[in-house]
Amino acid sequence: MSKKQKKEILSKTEPAVQVKALFLESPFRTFTARQIAGMFRRMDDESERLLDDTLQRLVESGFLTVSGESRYRLGRMEEALKEGVVVTLGQAVGYVKADGYDEDLVVTPENRMNALVGDRVGIVVLPKRRRGRLECVVEKIIERKTTRFVGTAKVSSGYTFVVPDNRHMPADFFVEPKDNLGAKTGDKVLVELIDWPSRNKNPNGRIVTVFGPAGENNAEMHAILAEYGLPGHFAPEVEAAANGIGDAIPAAERKKRRDFTGVPTFTIDPADAKDFDDALSIRKVREGVWEVGVHIADVTYYVREDSVLDREARERATSVYLVDRVVPMLPERLSNELCSLRPNEEKLCFSAVFELNEEGEVLQEWFGRTVIHSDRRFSYEEAQQIIETGIGDMHREIVTLNRLACVLRAARYKNGSIAFERDEVKFRLDENGKPLGVYFKEIKESNHLIEEFMLLANRKVAEFVGRKRGGRRKERTFVYRVHDKPNEQKFNDFCTFIAKFGYTMRAKTDRAIAREMNKLLAKIKGRKEENLFSVLALRSMAKAVYSTDNIGHYGLAFDYYTHFTSPIRRYPDMMVHRLLQHYLDGGASADKEFYEELCRHSSDREVRATEAERSSVKYKMVEFMMDKIGEEFDGYISGITEWGVYVELEQTKIEGMVSVRDMHDDHYAYDADNYRLIGMNKKRILTLGDPVSIRVLRCDLQRKQIDYELTAHTDLSSGKRSRFETVKNKEVKVGKKGNIVTEKPSGRRKRR
Numbered sequence: 001m002s003k004k005q006k007k008e009i010l011s012k013t014e015p016a017v018q019v020k021a022l023f024l025e026s027p028f029r030t031f032t033a034r035q036i037a038g039m040f041r042r043m044d045d046e047s048e049r050l051l052d053d054t055l056q057r058l059v060e061s062g063f064l065t066v067s068g069e070s071r072y073r074l075g076r077m078e079e080a081l082k083e084g085v086v087v088t089l090g091q092a093v094g095y096v097k098a099d100g101y102d103e104d105l106v107v108t109p110e111n112r113m114n115a116l117v118g119d120r121v122g123i124v125v126l127p128k129r130r131r132g133r134l135e136c137v138v139e140k141i142i143e144r145k146t147t148r149f150v151g152t153a154k155v156s157s158g159y160t161f162v163v164p165d166n167r168h169m170p171a172d173f174f175v176e177p178k179d180n181l182g183a184k185t186g187d188k189v190l191v192e193l194i195d196w197p198s199r200n201k202n203p204n205g206r207i208v209t210v211f212g213p214a215g216e217n218n219a220e221m222h223a224i225l226a227e228y229g230l231p232g233h234f235a236p237e238v239e240a241a242a243n244g245i246g247d248a249i250p251a252a253e254r255k256k257r258r259d260f261t262g263v264p265t266f267t268i269d270p271a272d273a274k275d276f277d278d279a280l281s282i283r284k285v286r287e288g289v290w291e292v293g294v295h296i297a298d299v300t301y302y303v304r305e306d307s308v309l310d311r312e313a314r315e316r317a318t319s320v321y322l323v324d325r326v327v328p329m330l331p332e333r334l335s336n337e338l339c340s341l342r343p344n345e346e347k348l349c350f351s352a353v354f355e356l357n358e359e360g361e362v363l364q365e366w367f368g369r370t371v372i373h374s375d376r377r378f379s380y381e382e383a384q385q386i387i388e389t390g391i392g393d394m395h396r397e398i399v400t401l402n403r404l405a406c407v408l409r410a411a412r413y414k415n416g417s418i419a420f421e422r423d424e425v426k427f428r429l430d431e432n433g434k435p436l437g438v439y440f441k442e443i444k445e446s447n448h449l450i451e452e453f454m455l456l457a458n459r460k461v462a463e464f465v466g467r468k469r470g471g472r473r474k475e476r477t478f479v480y481r482v483h484d485k486p487n488e489q490k491f492n493d494f495c496t497f498i499a500k501f502g503y504t505m506r507a508k509t510d511r512a513i514a515r516e517m518n519k520l521l522a523k524i525k526g527r528k529e530e531n532l533f534s535v536l537a538l539r540s541m542a543k544a545v546y547s548t549d550n551i552g553h554y555g556l557a558f559d560y561y562t563h564f565t566s567p568i569r570r571y572p573d574m575m576v577h578r579l580l581q582h583y584l585d586g587g588a589s590a591d592k593e594f595y596e597e598l599c600r601h602s603s604d605r606e607v608r609a610t611e612a613e614r615s616s617v618k619y620k621m622v623e624f625m626m627d628k629i630g631e632e633f634d635g636y637i638s639g640i641t642e643w644g645v646y647v648e649l650e651q652t653k654i655e656g657m658v659s660v661r662d663m664h665d666d667h668y669a670y671d672a673d674n675y676r677l678i679g680m681n682k683k684r685i686l687t688l689g690d691p692v693s694i695r696v697l698r699c700d701l702q703r704k705q706i707d708y709e710l711t712a713h714t715d716l717s718s719g720k721r722s723r724f725e726t727v728k729n730k731e732v733k734v735g736k737k738g739n740i741v742t743e744k745p746s747g748r749r750k751r752r
Contacts, residue, residue, distance in 0.1 A: 118145025179206035217433030317605035656706030
């Protein structure tokens with residue numbers, strides 16, 4: 001029993017439960033009978049006899065052992081210690097997801113043993129409840145999720161403290177002078193956890209990288225990569241291996257390949273792209289039938305399995321796209337030169353070639369290695385202009401491919417593919433990486449043209465390998481991109497939420513849900529709730545991952561799907577190329593366990609890359625808003641939690657939080673079932689999707705957080721708009737980093 005807990009009276013009916021709790025809470029300690037008795041209050045003679053009997057029974061059962069000095073300790077430690085992962089840590093309580101338990105267990109601050117979010121821990125489960133859940137004690141840290149943290153150095157009197165950016169790290173690191181690595185106050189650094197004795201307030205650390213002054217663009221971007229365990233540069237031996245590859249295509253290699261150099265071929269990519277990993281070719285076979293080639297850079301010709309380059313690509317698993325830069329999976333010699341399908345150069349490809357009729361039906365298909373010659377490089381904007389006007393280079397080819405793509409797209413939606421589209425925020429940056437403006441990436445027909453033929457190639461490659469045909473009964477190991485059906489509870493919650501806006505989804509089967517979802521997305525197109533509904537609908541869906549077990553792709557409504565079309569930037573595509581060629585050569589099924597492990601690694605790296613990309617966007621959002629503190633903007637409520645509401649601005653989609661502590665007009669209670677906050681006195685109700693006006697209150701670059709203050713609110717059910725009361729006579733001092741550092745009433749109070 002911890003010192004902070006009140007002493008209990010020994011129960012006459014269940015004394016064993018109370019005594020067990022004492023030992024489970026401190027499983028490695030020993031106690032005398034007198035110490036145990038001292039943990040209870042009002043111990044009379046009868047209670048002492050009851051305690052002695054209870055201890056004796058627990059010893060006989062093996063739960064306790066007793067030494068010659070009459071000291072009791074827990075007997076079956078291996079039964080008491082369970083494993084779990086720390087999922088959240090709050091000031092009051094945290095939660096541990098324990099193996100074998102359906103609900104998360106509560107852990108209090110004094111029982112955490114300095115465990116952090118994501119750590120795998122050994123716990124003792126207590127036979128008591130707190131907040132309606134079982135409570136546990138962390139007794140052992142089995143594995144730290146991470147031992148490296150990004151933060152800002154503060155140097156004083158030769159000693160250094162590192163203030164971590166990660167909000168899940170509750171303490172600053174103490175760094176001795178010998179481990180400082182020359183860091184100065186204000187430097188962004190990477191610190192490694194050395195140890196953290198349970199009696200110490202601060203963990204001990206050593207600085208392993210100094211990125212540069214906090215707030216400097218390059219330092220911040222490299223810090224984001226380090227925060228997610230992503231590399232920022234290639235080792236010299238990797239660069240040397242890439243630079244050692246020659247340009248020439250051997251004549252013997254050309255002879256092995258199907259020649260497409262005389263077929264009209266082009267690429268369509270973003271205007272600023274440097275790596276072109278896919279090209280399209282088209283020629284007429286006969287009236288109403290077209291041969292369309294989807295040509296993908298043959299990366300695996302240059303990157304041989306288990307070579308230095310392959311091991312590096314496998315470890316990275318994906319390119320990372322930060323706001324201002326690409327961190328490639330492969331060195332520039334490969335990604336931007338040898339494997340990039342640049343115009344007017346012969347290039348080696350792995351191709352999927354289809355004969356299509358005007359109805360989009362695939363009459364014939366062929367997969368294999370090719371050599372191509374791209375005639376033209378188009379940007380999406382250039383291709384779009386040709387689609388709209390019918391004028392320009394290769395206009396016949398582009399217009400024909402667009403017509404076929406529209407047919408394929410329509411058929412895909414009819415079959416149940418879901419039409420998710422969400423505005424993608426982009427920044428206009430100056431030469432130092434400072435954001436000057438915000439804009440949104442537009443998705444037009446030229447984007448859909450490329451998308452449809454990439455989807456066709458990915459689907460048909462997966463079908464070719466995965467579908468049993470020609471008497472073949474055994475499944476062949478392959479790398480699929482899979483997407484499970486929606487989580488039933490999350491989907492029901494989504495339906496309940498949209499019903500508040502007058503929308504309904506009456507669907508039971510998977511295909512019907514997809515059709516209803518498309519109807520909803522079409523209905524809300526251009527409306528204020530479009531962005532919010534799209535986000536919430538996506539949250540109700542499962543996450544797509546890589547796997548050797550094919551369950552299909554729910555969102556695309558494909559029974560078979562893989563990633564074949566981007567081997568320059570995704571390692572799974574390289575695995576698919578190798579497996580496809582292996583089966584084209586008549587090879588036996590590959591090692592499933594080996595590829596499944598690579599699938600798990602690739603899925604994990606993809607998540608990390610996505611989180612890093614989002615982090616860089618958040619950083620630029622905060623940086624963009626720093627000179628707008630005190631200004632008002634319109635937006636809508638995009639999220640609600642017990643600690644406040646999230647607001648997304650109408651014009652820029654920049655999200656910030658309105659903390660409950662900054663809502664001075666009332667006391668608010670969280671209604672989790674209905675996604676809303678309710679004012680206890682004035683009964684104002686704040687609901688997801690409500691239009692609001694906010695004032696920018698704080699911007700914290702280090703935490704990548706923006707705080708807003710509500711100034712006005714519109715109740716969607718009544719249409720009534722009302723102003724919020726704010727703190728009057730508030731003197732605000734803005735710090736160098738844009739955050740409010742002091743808030744106090746100005747002037748003196750009147751004497752009563």
